[in-house]
Amino acid sequence: MGVVREKVAVGQVGGPTAVINSSLFGFLEESLPIYEVYGILNGLQGLAQDRMVPLKESLVADTSRVCAMPGAWLGAGRWPAQTDDFEKYVANLKSRNIHYLALIGGNGTMWTCLQLEDAAERLDYELSVVGIPKTVDNDLEEMDHAPGFGSAARFVAASVRDSGKDLEAMRNFEAVRILETMGRNVGWLALSGGYLKRKQKDPPHLVYVPERGFDKKQFLDAVKETHEAFGYTLVVVSEGLLSGVAGDHLQDPVLGGVSQELARWVKDELGLATRGELLGMGQRSFSLAVSRQDRDEAWELGKAAAKALYSSGGFTLAVQRTSSYPHDYRIERVPFERVAGKERSLPSEWLLEPEAIHEEFQRWLAPLIGEDLKPYPDSLQEK
Amino acid sequence: MGVVREKVAVGQVGGPTAVINSSLFGFLEESLPIYEVYGILNGLQGLAQDRMVPLKESLVADTSRVCAMPGAWLGAGRWPAQTDDFEKYVANLKSRNIHYLALIGGNGTMWTCLQLEDAAERLDYELSVVGIPKTVDNDLEEMDHAPGFGSAARFVAASVRDSGKDLEAMRNFEAVRILETMGRNVGWLALSGGYLKRKQKDPPHLVYVPERGFDKKQFLDAVKETHEAFGYTLVVVSEGLLSGVAGDHLQDPVLGGVSQELARWVKDELGLATRGELLGMGQRSFSLAVSRQDRDEAWELGKAAAKALYSSGGFTLAVQRTSSYPHDYRIERVPFERVAGKERSLPSEWLLEPEAIHEEFQRWLAPLIGEDLKPYPDSLQEK
Numbered sequence: 160m161g162v163v164r165e166k167v168a169v170g171q172v173g174g175p176t177a178v179i180n181s182s183l184f185g186f187l188e189e190s191l192p193i194y195e196v197y198g199i200l201n202g203l204q205g206l207a208q209d210r211m212v213p214l215k216e217s218l219v220a221d222t223s224r225v226c227a228m229p230g231a232w233l234g235a236g237r238w239p240a241q242t243d244d245f246e247k248y249v250a251n252l253k254s255r256n257i258h259y260l261a262l263i264g265g266n267g268t269m270w271t272c273l274q275l276e277d278a279a280e281r282l283d284y285e286l287s288v289v290g291i292p293k294t295v296d297n298d299l300e301e302m303d304h305a306p307g308f309g310s311a312a313r314f315v316a317a318s319v320r321d322s323g324k325d326l327e328a329m330r331n332f333e334a335v336r337i338l339e340t341m342g343r344n345v346g347w348l349a350l351s352g353g354y355l356k357r358k359q360k361d362p363p364h365l366v367y368v369p370e371r372g373f374d375k376k377q378f379l380d381a382v383k384e385t386h387e388a389f390g391y392t393l394v395v396v397s398e399g400l401l402s403g404v405a406g407d408h409l410q411d412p413v414l415g416g417v418s419q420e421l422a423r424w425v426k427d428e429l430g431l432a433t434r435g436e437l438l439g440m441g442q443r444s445f446s447l448a449v450s451r452q453d454r455d456e457a458w459e460l461g462k463a464a465a466k467a468l469y470s471s472g473g474f475t476l477a478v479q480r481t482s483s484y485p486h487d488y489r490i491e492r493v494p495f496e497r498v499a500g501k502e503r504s505l506p507s508e509w510l511l512e513p514e515a516i517h518e519e520f521q522r523w524l525a526p527l528i529g530e531d532l533k534p535y536p537d538s539l540q541e542k
Numbered sequence: 543m544g545v546v547r548e549k550v551a552v553g554q555v556g557g558p559t560a561v562i563n564s565s566l567f568g569f570l571e572e573s574l575p576i577y578e579v580y581g582i583l584n585g586l587q588g589l590a591q592d593r594m595v596p597l598k599e600s601l602v603a604d605t606s607r608v609c610a611m612p613g614a615w616l617g618a619g620r621w622p623a624q625t626d627d628f629e630k631y632v633a634n635l636k637s638r639n640i641h642y643l644a645l646i647g648g649n650g651t652m653w654t655c656l657q658l659e660d661a662a663e664r665l666d667y668e669l670s671v672v673g674i675p676k677t678v679d680n681d682l683e684e685m686d687h688a689p690g691f692g693s694a695a696r697f698v699a700a701s702v703r704d705s706g707k708d709l710e711a712m713r714n715f716e717a718v719r720i721l722e723t724m725g726r727n728v729g730w731l732a733l734s735g736g737y738l739k740r741k742q743k744d745p746p747h748l749v750y751v752p753e754r755g756f757d758k759k760q761f762l763d764a765v766k767e768t769h770e771a772f773g774y775t776l777v778v779v780s781e782g783l784l785s786g787v788a789g790d791h792l793q794d795p796v797l798g799g800v801s802q803e804l805a806r807w808v809k810d811e812l813g814l815a816t817r818g819e820l821l822g823m824g825q826r827s828f829s830l831a832v833s834r835q836d837r838d839e840a841w842e843l844g845k846a847a848a849k850a851l852y853s854s855g856g857f858t859l860a861v862q863r864t865s866s867y868p869h870d871y872r873i874e875r876v877p878f879e880r881v882a883g884k885e886r887s888l889p890s891e892w893l894l895e896p897e898a899i900h901e902e903f904q905r906w907l908a909p910l911i912g913e914d915l916k917p918y919p920d921s922l923q924e925k
Contacts, residue, residue, distance in 0.1 A: 230707025324613025
């Protein structure tokens with residue numbers, strides 16, 4: 160190659176996570192000394208509008224501070240790509256003579272990667288594409304888990320534990336609290352709300368996920384029963400539980416509302432003081448809840464992508480667990496076809512009744528959330 | 543006194559904070575070796591229904607774990623007391639021969655303390671009452687600040703910083719985000735959302751507090767202007783900004799809704815994709831955002847109350863700042879009359895335009911929030 164360095168472009172696509180910048184900077188640490196690196200601004204929008212900026216090593220001197228930062232250093236966001244846009248994306252890369260591309264994103268982004276490779280082939284342009292997974296929902300197929308989920312799960316698990324103590328203390332005033340997590344079609348985050356549940360009386364008393372059918376009568380009966388048994392009821396639900404309520408996320412950028420709907424039912428039909436609350440954007444951004452393991456893995460996958468990119472493309476890197484006690488894993492290459500546009504649901508063996516959380520799920524989750532997060536002692540108060 | 547120890551009762555009243563258990567256990571550490579201590583269950587409800595339990599030293603062996611716990615170890619909650627209930631409360635204390643009472647609570651609780659002393663005097667019963675302040679709103683008069691606020695402010699400041707980065711990254715999809723803090727009548731928490739703002743372009747771009755008048759047209763113009771200038775707009779509002787929307791907190795335990803109302807206006811009148819989001823119960827409970835200074839002060843005030851109680855009553859303990867750089871303070875006694883039922887607004891000199899945060903306020907807040915919380919570096923993306 161001589162003194163002319165190969166060019167590589169990197170972008171952050173879709174909704175941010177609390178650790179997506181770690182993946183970017185892991186990638187940059189590895190690639191900046193070797194490649195001429197371009198940052199794609201605002202994900203697919205930058206590819207579409209040819210907005211890419213050369214990244215100098217001096218720009219990323221502040222690595223550790225940026226890694227601790229949520230959002231997306233390059234900008235991310237959603238951009239509605241049409242199938243015939245991909246050749247334009249490739250043309251933009253070609254105009255800069257960029258043959259290597261890394262995209263940090265979810266299952267939709269992996270589908271985009273596949274389309275980009277196809278478009279490049281049609282245009283007879285050599286393009287090597289590697290994916291770096293990110294998600295808060297943990298809905299990527301063919302991997303144990305993906306960066307972003309651990310921190311979101313940690314936020315949810317701590318919120319449910321803490322909000323549970325708060326509600327228990329306030330139960331002469333507020334009887335039922337319904338916390339709504341992210342998760343349009345899958346219940347990984349909602350179920351993570353049960354990470355610290357040990358006994359039946361511990362919150363969350365009920366967890367509802369999209370993978371299981373939902374029955375209004377069962378729900379109301381269960382709320383009544385748990386309220387009578389424990390003096391208060393904490394419920395966790397996925398935002399996508401009732402798809403009619405949640406709406407289409409591409410039509411309306413602002414999801415959320417299931418918890419309000421369920422709270423209305425409880426108030427109207429059981430007459431109990433009830434609060435529906437979204438756990439909100441903190442799930443994908445709250446820096447004080449970031450899981451160290453999650454951040455480290457995000458960084459590692461970014462580095463691994465930069466290393467892999469030069470030899471070949473056509474796959475996303477992925478974390479595969481090799482041991483649970485102690486936690487160990489290897490980083491694997493998964494062809495885009497096996498991830499693209501697919502959605503990974505909770506395994507059926509972890510789908511118990513709304514009242515119960517599978518211990519095996521809790522053990523699986525522990526290293527991702529961080530074992531420092533523990534259940535609280537009982538309060539003195541009894542029902 | 544001989545071997546018979548004097549009896550003291552302690553209770554947690556109103557809504558919990560993330561550090562209210564620290565005040566309780568500071569109090570218990572000091573009082574258990576000296577007094578026979580009764581825990582009042584669920585605040586005023588326990589006083590009304592004579593539900594008190596003797597606290598043994600063995601019960602509180604797990605101090606550090608309980609102190610790290612939100613909610614209220616004894617139970618708290620709201621209980622609508624009528625003026626003529628107070629003699630009944632005193633009678634319940636009298637039936638157990640309890641002459642010393644400590645209540646951890648806010649300005650309403652300080653009013654209750656005053657009523658209890660009056661009722662005891664009418665009944666010719668010797669009763670010494672001491673208050674330990676707690677709040678998330680920071681609305682207690684005659685003190686620099688009160689326990690619970692620092693942790694809530696830390697949660698809000700970190701949430702605004704983090705959510706701001708998240709929104710900046712998503713601004714091709716979501717233009718305006720309106721975050722709603724606690725604060726029925728005062729704006730301390732909402733203004734804390736500006737703790738880390740340094741430049742005009744930093745979020746929050748606009749802060750609205752109840753102390754200032756609110757004008758819909760000014761609000762919409764300001765949102766439009768900041769959105770044009772920075773490419774996205776993050777707004778922070780107090781839940782009590784529009785009292786008609788927020789409703790009466792004793793009628794409806796579930797406040798919140800201003801952010802939704804404001805978001806609707808922005809969507810309808812400016813056509814911008816907008817999310818209204820409540821920061822929610824995490825403000826008073828999220829353990830991972832607790833301020834160490836706040837927890838320490840809560841503990842200290844509890845200890846000081848136990849020490850003061852035996853010599854006299856009639857006052858709440860209070861933190862008074864003696865120095866800002868470095869932070870130092872003394873603990874003072876403030877007579878109930880000067881706090882009871884009053885509400886402390888933001889000082890008028892800290893009430894700037896919605897676009898600006900007073901530096902002096904930020905410096906005042908720093909030791910309460912913790913100086914480890916810092917602004918982030920700029921993102922690479924430009925508008």
